[in-house]
Amino acid sequence: MSGGGKIPNGPAAWFAVDWGTSHLRVWAMDGEDQVLTRIHSGKGMAGMAPEAYAPELLALAGPWLPASGSVYAVICGMAGSRQGWIEAPYLEVPVAPSSSGMVRAATGDHRLNAYIVPGLCQTAPADVMRGEETQIAGYLRKNPEFDGYLCLPGTHSKWVSVSGGKVQSFVTVMTGEMFALLGKTSVLRHSVAESGWSEAEFEKGVRQSLDHPERFIASLFAIRAEGLLANLGGEAARALLSGMIIGAELAASRSAWMDRPVVVIGEGALISIYQAALKAAGASAEVFSGDEATLSGLCAAYHFMKGTPS
Amino acid sequence: MSGGGKIPNGPAAWFAVDWGTSHLRVWAMDGEDQVLTRIHSGKGMAGMAPEAYAPELLALAGPWLPASGSVYAVICGMAGSRQGWIEAPYLEVPVAPSSSGMVRAATGDHRLNAYIVPGLCQTAPADVMRGEETQIAGYLRKNPEFDGYLCLPGTHSKWVSVSGGKVQSFVTVMTGEMFALLGKTSVLRHSVAESGWSEAEFEKGVRQSLDHPERFIASLFAIRAEGLLANLGGEAARALLSGMIIGAELAASRSAWMDRPVVVIGEGALISIYQAALKAAGASAEVFSGDEATLSGLCAAYHFMKGTPS
Structure with missing residues (x-):
């Protein structure tokens, strides 16, 4: 503590x-x-x-x-x-x-x-969230008229359709967990560094998955093979893997970011990465602090309970 | 021993x-x-x-x-x-x-x-295999005129384009490893049993990934949510997960099994599962014993070394 x-x-x-x-x-x-x-x-x-x-x-x-x-x-x-x-x-x-x-x-x-x-x-489709609803409420407290998608990236990213002050629907993508499992536990761990980054490889990965989402699962092993055959560096491999997975997430949520406003709620490097991915996809997104959203959402819940104006 | x-x-x-x-x-x-x-x-x-x-x-x-x-x-x-x-x-x-x-x-x-x-x-794209080339040689020793795709399912499944007695190209799909990581290590482990099967859920998963391969990564978490909300059983969840992953593999290799003969090389339950998946996809495949292919391929290599007829 x-x-x-x-x-x-x-x-x-x-x-x-x-x-x-x-x-x-x-x-x-x-x-x-x-x-x-x-x-x-x-x-x-x-x-x-x-x-x-x-x-x-x-x-x-x-x-x-x-x-x-x-x-x-x-x-x-x-x-x-x-x-x-x-x-x-x-x-x-x-x-x-x-x-x-x-x-x-x-x-x-x-x-x-x-x-x-x-x-x-x-x-x-069956889905659940616990915690993110408070961040959504916090964002809506500051932006009550918002009509669009909220993206809350993380271990289990959420894409949330919001209008009329309500969550209309949402989908969970196991992006962060997939990145950790593939990069640290699968055969790709031999090629993927624990830290480091390459903006170019990240964007390459994003574009690859966006252009051919149906090949995502068949593209992953190339990271290992490029490590063996072409000396792909560990940092480049890490960024490429991240780009491929986030690109697959964006391909799955294309209807969200293609035609409605998107706000990415989160902190630090993660929201920068999602902004870069959306930019590579030809889209743009506003960002909002995840910590501020959480606290604001808890304030909204408190005022609801007290019956006081939020 | x-x-x-x-x-x-x-x-x-x-x-x-x-x-x-x-x-x-x-x-x-x-x-x-x-x-x-x-x-x-x-x-x-x-x-x-x-x-x-x-x-x-x-x-x-x-x-x-x-x-x-x-x-x-x-x-x-x-x-x-x-x-x-x-x-x-x-x-x-x-x-x-x-x-x-x-x-x-x-x-x-x-x-x-x-x-x-x-x-x-x-x-x-960069790719490697080690071991499967011998099974391919073994299959070709028995079927020298084969022109089509060989599918060798496993931890790292291989889809191999063969013609003129040569491997022309191939792709590795991390199917088995993905199934193990998601079913045993990810959050889905809470919903997925270690054994058991449901043919109907498997086919549902295959069709889902074939119909919407771009949603594959965004569909996985529903297995957990259906466990929480709709009491999806562990055996059904296991078959559904397997179907979704193999369906994604088939979606990625659609050009292979759509227009050319496919032979699945392997043993036991695994080749039955792939036959069922291809059937659900509206295709069909012959099967060939993986053990026989390995031994036959080693015979081919031996005769090549000795200069004796294979």
Whole structure:
């Protein structure tokens, strides 16, 4: 756990909590949606027993709890999964995210009322998200009229069709997980470096998959073969593999970015890579901070619960 | 090591050897291309030092070596790779497989002359094979006029264009490795059983990838979501995943099986699965035993070395 600077004077008005598979982030908030302090912890959902959640949250939030009365903790992420603290059943699309279905999680401390934001699901094709719905709500809080696609890249990238303030449909692409499995575990690991980059090879990979998406699965082994036959470098191979996989993702989502506005929500290098890929595909996209989206979405959920204007 | 029944009376005329990544198979042969005995060992290339190959082969072949004179051991497989016994450089296509480029491997015993059959390579798109070229040669020995595609399914499936007795071109698809990584290591492992099958789900997966190959990478996560939302069973999920991946392989190789004869070379369940996939795609394929192809290919290489008619 790493604290966020000086301890504020007053207690928190509420707590915003992002509880994912591998991380826990708590923001102590004042009454004006301003952050009093940020607390990070490695205590993610993975390997955590249901009864361990409340003590962990109370330990982190404790110094900012009021002496009397009670405050909310609004939680998004995998803590609401079946394997988490308590299951917050998915809301089915089309639906406005973070505006219903919160599930109470007992903290055992009358000062802290914890509620978990539900994820979203889709029946056909079957799909689920948990955590991203809060980022979507956060983006929509700042851009309520948005009509287009939100792309949330990551281990499991989401492409989300939004209009009328609702998530209309979405699709998950296992982009980041595929990149990790192929680059670190498959036979390609012999040719792919653990870091490094080549912009040209990345764009080559993107174009290759966009031009011939049906050959994607039959193109991967060439990375190994080029390493053996043509001394393709490990950094170039890494960028080529990334480009091929993201290009396949873009080919699958072509109807999204071809004819409607696209906003990529995320942080740092990842959104730059997606911007570069979309540019190579002849499209363009705005970007929006993933951290800002998460916090803004938790604020939206908090105000929904309190019945106060967001 | 498991022996193959009774010890024959006479010494071997030569030895056929298939030395792969994880296995070693030795056939003691008579002068009429008949098998005297078969010896299997788990001493594959993986983790084996170059100096360990000769003692291992001599230990297995020893009982069938002649008292005087010398005999050949003709070896195919990963023993000829850079990480193996000694590198047998790839022959570039188009080329007749198992008809040139054998590389001598010193055994340290004058009774045994070991030669390694080289793999094949292709420059653009870059590709390599090592081991399959011998199966192809074995199939061509029995079907010298074949003009079409050979499909050798496996961890790294090969689709091989053959005409005029030569391999003209080929492509590797990481089908089996993708199935193992996605089914056992990725998030899909929570939904995919380790065994079991559903013919209907398999065919559904094949058709899905054939109809929309560009959506392949965006379709995989639905297996997890259907497990969560619709209680898709683990056996059905396993067959669906297999169908989606093999369907993607077939979509990538459509030009192969659409307009020319296809023969699937392999053993058991795997060739049945590929026959079913091709049938679901509206095509048909003959099958040929992979073990018979390997031994026949090693016979072809032996006769090429001896200068005797194959």
